[in-house]
Amino acid sequence: MPRPSQPILSTAIITTAALRAVDAAGDFTMPGIAEKLGVRPSSLYNHVSGRAEIIELMRGHVMAEVSVPGERDERWSETVTRLAREYRRSYAKHPRLIPLLTSQTVRTGVAFAMYNALAQAFSDGGFTPADVLAAITTLDSFVLGSALDLAAPEEVWAQVDEANDAMRAALATSVPNPARADTAFEFGLQTLVAGWLTQAQ
């Protein structure tokens, strides 16, 4: 079989290559992706405008896994809880992508499906537009931090001499991951919902 003289490129192929580089090394470069795909860097620019667009494509890739539509009779706090769980699950697959995504303005339409649903939920809960923004940002921060925690090692804190009695007792309750991270995430989500219920008007 003769090899094709030109490898077939697409935005999906470029996105996958960039995601692999980020998973492995925390970042990607245009020349690095070109080399990996066996094309010249200039060929990439027939499909994407540059680094920023690739980051938005990666955001779209992970956001597409967050299923937004909910039950009709779902309460606003249930919507928020459900979206937070899916959002975390999707981002936990690519923890090293997180700082790249947070360092860039969200422009991907697909990402707005989730943010729109969150905005509607908090708005239904009685929050003012300013508090809707703050609540979404809080959830965003908590979920991204929790996604990093889900990707953390079995033992987050070593049993060190420096731990005091309270910390030692807390660490003694720890279980292997993902149960440890899952338990903490669900507890934190309950904390946030309980807090929002006291803040909502």
Next chain:
Amino acid sequence: MPRPSQPILSTAIITTAALRAVDAAGDFTMPGIAEKLGVRPSSLYNHVSGRAEIIELMRGHVMAEVSVPGERDERWSETVTRLAREYRRSYAKHPRLIPLLTSQTVRTGVAFAMYNALAQAFSDGGFTPADVLAAITTLDSFVLGSALDLAAPEEVWAQVDEANDAMRAALATSVPNPARADTAFEFGLQTLVAGWLTQAQ
């Protein structure tokens, strides 16, 4: 002036070089640091055992900026709030370090000063050891996510056609950073404290 034949190395110099590499490119390598410092990679190993130790040294560097001692008459929720603010401020200086730190077990004694104070505060608040661990993890996730948010661009979400009315109204209240991120962080901290107060026994 003759140049010294051997550049002076120390763990502090190695830590600073690694931190610069992470800030710039999201990661560091032993050969990369050696090249930057004009030494052979083998020279680094006279000071550090390897990559993992350098990551712990970087953790110690950012954790040393978190001032732990508090007022004697401080309430547990005030201790937690105060530590969260300092913790976020310190980590926001090195957002790309965050995934490297969360991917490795905490062994640095200096990091335990803060975790001990948090464990004592939640324990004083009436939480069981298991819930102390979950509450610390929740705060950790929220603070690390918020540190990434503080390092985010002025405009986190573009004003796109895809935004619904609730999201559009929320975005219209946004102000430039750091005020935007600060407002959201303080709101989220209030949410968590309100939630913990309903959960504490």
